[in-house]
Amino acid sequence: MRPRIVVFIPAHNEEKSIRDCLAGLGDQSLPKDIELDVYVIADNCTDRTEEKALEAGEEFHLNLKVLVTENNKLRKVGALNTAWKYLYGDVLDLYDKKLTPFQEFYKQSIKAILGMDADSRLAPNALTYLWDDLMSARNIGGVMAKYTMRMPKKKSLLSKDDVHYEEKIASGEYGGPISRWWTHQQKQDMASWLLDLQYRGGSTYVLGGQATLFRPEALQDVVDRNKLDGPWENESDVEDMLLTWQLQKSGWKTLISPHARCFVDAMRSYHTYREQRNKWKSGTVDLLTNRDLNIRTRHTGKLWRSQAKTFIDLIVRLIFISLVAVSLATDQFYWNWIWLTPIVIASILNMMLAIKTPMHRPIDVILATLLISPEIYLWVNLVTFSQVWLEKLSANSSNGWDKQYAAEAGKTRSKLVQGILFCIFILLIAAFCCFYFRDYLTSESVKTVIQPYLMAGWITLTCLTVFEMLCMLHQIWTLRGRHKA
Template sequence: MKPRIVAFIPAHNEEKSIRDCLAGLGDQSLPKDVELDVIVVADNCTDRTEEIALEAGKEFNLRLKVLTTKKNKQRKVGALNTAWKSIYGDPLDLYNKNLTIFEEYYKDSVKAILGMDADSRLAPDALFQLWEGLMSSRNIGGVMAKYTMRMPKKKSLISKDDVHYEEKIATGEYGGPVARWWTHQQKQDMASWLLDLQNSGGSTYVLGRQATLFRPEALQSVIDENKLDGPWQDESDVEDMLLTWQIQKKWKTLISPTARCFVDAMRTYHTFRQQRNKWQSGTVELLTNSNIGVKSKHRGKIWRSQIKTLTDFTIRVLFLLLLALAVATDQFYWSWIWLIPVALASILNTILALKTPMHRPIDVILAALLISPEIYLWVNLITFANVWLGKLSANKKDGWTTQYNAERGNTRSKLAEGGMAIILLIALGTYSCIDQRSFLTSETVQTAVKPYLETGWVVLTYLTIYTSFGMLLQIWRLRGRHTA
């Protein structure tokens, strides 16, 4: 039996995206004498996912079979493990079913397993490039593709008289200016992360579930060492990161320098926040929960990232507080040296925008002006603060359920209420400062406030110098040949 790659595609109500995902697999060029099999797991589906997958398999000449799950409570983890057990058997099978001779040959012929999301699409030749990366050394356990968010088509291209207008909008292929702008911010964020990984040697602390090629022996070693019935676990909201850390105990985990995978972005502020809440909370849980019993050699890098985010948050909150207090008490003094970190941030974000695949001129301009990066950063800072405050809470949320509900429209954003509250707070503060100006600018108040202002500005200066050196280092590293 020829060596083969087997693709695992968990799909929960993915009738709108599964055909495109399978079309991408139909486009792939395979290594010589290597075959591709595709297993789609229709997970608790209530739509036409199974039917469309079978039709697409015939259309694109794929060796495809569909497994179905009912009442699977482990969501994507359970679906992936279902695909795994269909090949390697279930160690929890009470009847100790033996594999047939054909099943044994088939199992032995599997040399790589491709884990994919149903709303992802591999670029042509990506699978071949992932294979080359995985087979370049015996100790490589997994190779991840480079992800790029798909930009929505302009909604204005659809005529309002088009009888299929609402149907086309519902597909998610089209979006307005805000959705397109928001997608680019996620693309640039992903590009920054990918460039950082490549500049650090290509080793990654998470093999993303969107498109990763695994060595079966690496997955089996995770099962054996942790006494599992399948490689994937639902103990974490970031099951792909947990699996990567377990693989890293004995194997290398790398990012491909060439293989590309296109994935869907979160089109709204609300769905993005819920996704990032899940990612951030899962990461924090892995870093801080000793009961999970797994560590990564990249822990230092991840902690540095958390500290950087905390520093960014502290700088902005401290600056706003000091600025408001200084202006209110008439003790604000401008210094041109403040433009240095602003200029560095502008240069850095311009480079990142230019290195982001398929960027638009408007994206580069908004990056240079720091408008887009600052808005995007504030959203992530709010998520960061929310997650760490949640660590102190006794009520733990299910990140998967929260994200699914947001994507289905079962929950709504409180962005409007939050925005109104901030505007009212600013208006109230401004009115109070104007109304009480004579008191706030009196010598007594100025004298009492001055020590706090001086100390605050000193602390802010040191934090800004620290981040400025970090930006200089990042700009220096971006001069390399790596692409996102």
């Protein structure tokens, strides 16, 4: 039996996207003497995912099989493990069924397993690049493709007289200015992450589920060492990161490919983005703080430093806003041109990131240089960071998958408008109080009391800002390299 790559594609109600995903596999040029088998796991589907997958398999001449799950309560993890058990057997089977001789031969012929999301699409030749990277050394357990968010087409290009107008809008293929802006911010964020990993040697702390090629022996090693019935666990909202850490703990390398690219869908609105990032960040914090799992990797320190960096970003902005507000209210505000230094450095950094982001638009570079887009995007992430840690410290747990699914299905609504209105209301009250009590606030007695605290605050802010400037200068230095996102 010829050696082969098998593909696992968990698909929950993905009738609109599964064809495009399979079309990308049909475009691939396979390595010499390698065959490709595709397994689509129609997971608790209530739409025509199975039918559409079979049609696409015939259209693109794929050796495709659909596995159907019912009452799977473990979502993506359960779907992936269903495919694993189908090929490698179920250790929890009460009857201890043995694989047939053909199944044993087939299992031995599997040299790599590609895990993909149903809304992802591999770029041409990506599978060959992933294969070459995986086979370049015996101790490589998994290789992840570079991810690039797909920009939705302009909604204005659609004619409202088009009889398929509503259907095309619902497909997510088109979007307005806001959804296109959100997509680019996520794409630039991903580009920054990929560039940082490549600068540090290409080792990654998470093999993303959108498109990662695994060595079967590595996955089997995780199963045996942790006494699991499948490589993927439901112990975390970030099952792909947990699996990556388990691979590294077992001595396997986890890398990103320098050349393979995969196009993935982005979150198109503030609400869906927040719920997705909430799940990701909450899962990461759980892995970092969960002593029961007893998993540490060489990237643990980096992740903690990232958490500290985000906390400093939040503190710097809160201190700056507080100091400026108090200084203006007490008539002790003095402008200094040196304040422009961190702004200029941040502008240069974000301009470089925007330019290095694949398929960027001129407007994206302009908004990044003016710091409009990066600052808005950062504040959204700071809100998410605060929410995650407040929930962690209060011991309130929530199911990230349920919230993300509900947001994507339109079952929940964002509270962004209420939040903005509340902030405006607070600002108006503060401005009114400052105006009404101006004589008291600007009196010498109040200035004398406030001045030492203001001075201490400005000194603290200066130290934190200098630290952040050094971090930005280091990032600018790394971006000059030859690496591409």
